Amino acid sequence: MSIKRKAIRYFDLFAGIGGFKVAADKLNTESFEMEHVAYCEIDPQARALYTKVHGTKSQIITDAKLIRTHKNESGELVEEFDLLFGGFPCQSFSNVGYRKGFDDERGQLFFTILDILDYYQPKYFVLENVQKLSTINKGNLLAEMKEALGDIGSGYNLHIWDLLASDYGLPQKRKRIFFCGIRKDISPELKLSQPPIVDLTQSRYPTTWHLLEKDSVNEKHFIPTKTRKTVLFKNPKWAGDVNIDNPIARPLTASMSKWHRANQDNYFSHTYINSSLPLQRPIVDLDKEPIRRITPLEGFRIQGFPDHFANSANEIGLAFSTQYRLIGNAVPVDLAWNVLKHFLNSYHESNK
Ligand SMILES: C[S@@+](CC[C@H](N)C(=O)[O-])C[C@H]1O[C@@H](n2cnc3c(N)ncnc32)[C@H](O)[C@@H]1O
Known part of the structure; x- marks a missing residue:
């Protein structure tokens, strides 16, 4: 047949x-x-x-x-x-x-x-x-x-x-x-x-920088002051880096609304978001620099969903934590x- x-x-x-x-x-x-x-x-x-x-x-x-x-x-x-x-x-x-x-x-x-x-x-x-x-x-x-x-x-x-x-x-x-x-x-x-294999440089978003929202975003997305030390600074006993500003994102997780350490989730500095060098990780002051997680819109983009998913999620009143969970579970x-x-x-x- x-x-x-x-x-x-x-x-x-x-x-x-x-x-x-x-x-x-x-x-x-x-x-x-x-x-x-x-x-x-x-x-x-x-x-x-x-x-x-x-x-x-x-x-x-x-x-x-x-x-x-x-x-x-x-x-x-x-x-x-x-x-x-x-x-x-x-x-x-x-x-x-x-x-x-x-x-x-x-x-x-x-x-x-x-x-x-x-x-x-x-x-x-x-x-x-x-x-x-x-x-x-x-x-x-x-x-x-x-x-x-x-x-x-x-x-x-x-x-x-x-x-x-x-x-x-x-x-x-x-x-x-x-x-x-x-x-x-x-x-x-x-x-x-x-x-x-597809050439990423020819894709719609060759790096995270290309999809990051450049305008101001909800305050809730910035790492809270009291959490910054845990999230951003590396305990010498741990393996792994505390890299933020990754041009290729770490795998999105369903629990990314929580503040995980910066070697598990995707965090971006004001300097990187506003730079013009997508492939270059800037040197930033981890004590003072405004640093945030990805927004749900950026999460949808990283997973390949069209932007209207973010609008629809907001329209039906899904909390950010729910949106992150759905994004992190998606193919x-x-x-x-x-x-x-x-x-x-x-x-x-x-x-x-
Ligand atoms: C890994 S996710 C798949 C996500 C999907 N591929 C997407 O692009 O969003 C697995 C899904 O199975 C759902 N699920 C778990 N148990 C289920 C059940 N008994 N019946 C139907 N769906 C179930 C979960 O709620 C979750 O949304």
């Missing part, structure tokens, strides 16, 4: 604020007609922003565990779809979590994905998680996942890529692992290397877009 250029209906599972949807919308204009049929998200604030920005009339499911599968025959049936997206909850796998892998409650959601694939047998899936997943239990967890995803239903050909957001057009050192599967009966497996849009484009185009080309 060949893959013709036609609508690809997709189900956005663990949808968050829809990083995969923005990526699919971008692809829509280029090669495929991407049709959103449903999304599933448990967090009401994420759902509120998703609905506001995407304005979708598609099916909404409020918990993955409510979805009809062989193990849950009375569950809610998802409308017919060809492609499953799933940036599944990663706390259980990340290096800041307990790294228990499958034993953790949130890790169990991987089995929910398997149940969904088994029941609906979509043609494709694209799943995403933290790259650290590949080191859990000396790589055995990844090996088990690979086997399970390859065997589920009538079987999938699988491509697994460890990728860095800054290689795909965004100024952020965010590492992610992608699992792209295509049903074995649709196409023989292709030998696919990772998506071609980097340009990274997802490059993965999707490479994966679908490669199989489409091979089946012409």
Whole structure:
């Protein structure tokens, strides 16, 4: 069977604020007609922003565990779809979590994905998680996942890529692992290397400096006086630098509204923001210099979301802490877009 250029209906599972949807919308204009049929998200604030920005009339499911599968025959049936997206909850796998892998409650959601694939047998899936997943239990967890995803239903050909957001057009050192599967009966497996790397200097925001708000921003974004010593000054016992003004951002975290040490989060000085040398870290007086975290608008930009996400988040009254959490949990849009484009185009080309 060949893959013709036609609508690809997709189900956005663990949808968050829809990083995969923005990526699919971008692809829509280029090669495929991407049709959103449903999304599933448990967090009401994420759902509120998703609905506001995407304005979708598609099916909404409020918990993955409510979805009809062989193990849950009375569950809610998802409308017919060809492609499953799933940036599944990663706390259980990340290096800041307990790294228990499958034993953790949130890790169990991987089995929910398997149940969904088994029941609906979509043609494709694209799943995403933290790259650290590949080191859990000396790589055995990844090996088990690979086997399970390859065997589920009538079987999938699988491509697994460890990728860095800054290689795909965004100024952020965010590492992610992608699992792209295509049903074995649709196409023989292709030998696919990772998506071609993009020249960051040609991207919309080659550095953080290019996306930093140059006008005055809310006072709340400046490091409070009483916290400055903890955040900005390095205890000689700690490893790592206290670097602020990074042209390529550290990975955004869901808890970035809290004041973490300056080797964990992204802080910028007045001097850097107002300089004309994006690649040069200025010498600043850490005692006196006004220094701030990124604003939610800048966070959306670092993750590849359009600016209207920030306006919409404010319009529906999401607190800054909520906005940071949603941003920090999202898949980097340009990274997802490059993965999707490479994966679908490669199989489409091979089946012409
Ligand atoms: C890593 S985030 C994915 C974010 C998404 N890719 C985006 O671009 O915003 C995982 C999401 O799964 C959601 N989630 C966790 N448990 C869930 C469940 N049982 N059913 C549906 N969604 C769930 C979380 O609220 C979170 O938004």
